[in-house]
Amino acid sequence: MAEINLGPGRVGNQRPLSPHLLIYRPMLTMMMSIVHRITGAALYLGTLLLAWYLIAAASGPEAFATASIFFNSILGKLILLGFTWALFHHFLGGVRHMIWDAGYGFDAAGREFLAQATLIGGILLTLFVWILAYFIG
Numbered sequence: 373m374a375e376i377n378l379g380p381g382r383v384g385n386q387r388p389l390s391p392h393l394l395i396y397r398p399m400l401t402m403m404m405s406i407v408h409r410i411t412g413a414a415l416y417l418g419t420l421l422l423a424w425y426l427i428a429a430a431s432g433p434e435a436f437a438t439a440s441i442f443f444n445s446i447l448g449k450l451i452l453l454g455f456t457w458a459l460f461h462h463f464l465g466g467v468r469h470m471i472w473d474a475g476y477g478f479d480a481a482g483r484e485f486l487a488q489a490t491l492i493g494g495i496l497l498t499l500f501v502w503i504l505a506y507f508i509g
């Protein structure tokens with residue numbers, strides 16, 4: 373490896389190294405960034421399902437019954453639960469970006485707070501909507 377001059381008394385291979393991938397510690401803010409993109413992609417699929425539901429509702433009783441069978445199945449409900457969470461998580465992630473765009477929340481404590489608030493807020497909003505839906509019917 374080429375030697376570089378780091379200044380008086382510091383000659384050699386003393387350059388700072390990037391963290392090695394195998395010992396790299398995942399951070400919450402990093403994971404949130406990845407999950408934001410994943411939820412964004414999931415929302416495309418969820419939007420297709422929403423479109424199917426609306427088209428079925430507009431098409432008549434038979435098409436609506438078919439869609440209802442799917443959405444009322446356990447798999448359908450699990451997908452809807454995931455879609456609800458992805459929507460809220462992604463939405464709050466968008467608000468987080470808006471706060472950054474306004475110039476706030478860049479320090480370490482602010483970044484960590486926004487990441488935790490997004491994560492917890494997405495879960496709480498999802499639970500709130502599903503509990504509400506359960507009681508409304």
Ligand code: HEM
Binds near residue numbers: 409411413463466467
């Ligand atoms: C069904 C609705 C939505 C879909 C399908 C969607 C999809 C996506 C996807 C795929 C990405 C990743 C783009 C990339 O990383 O290259 C993304 C990023 C983003 N979305 Fe959404 N999104 C939706 C709703 C929203 C909403 C409601 C907000 C705001 C409240 C929002 C704010 C953002 C922001 C700020 C980014 C950029 C994040 C970054 O720069 O890292 N999105 N969206």
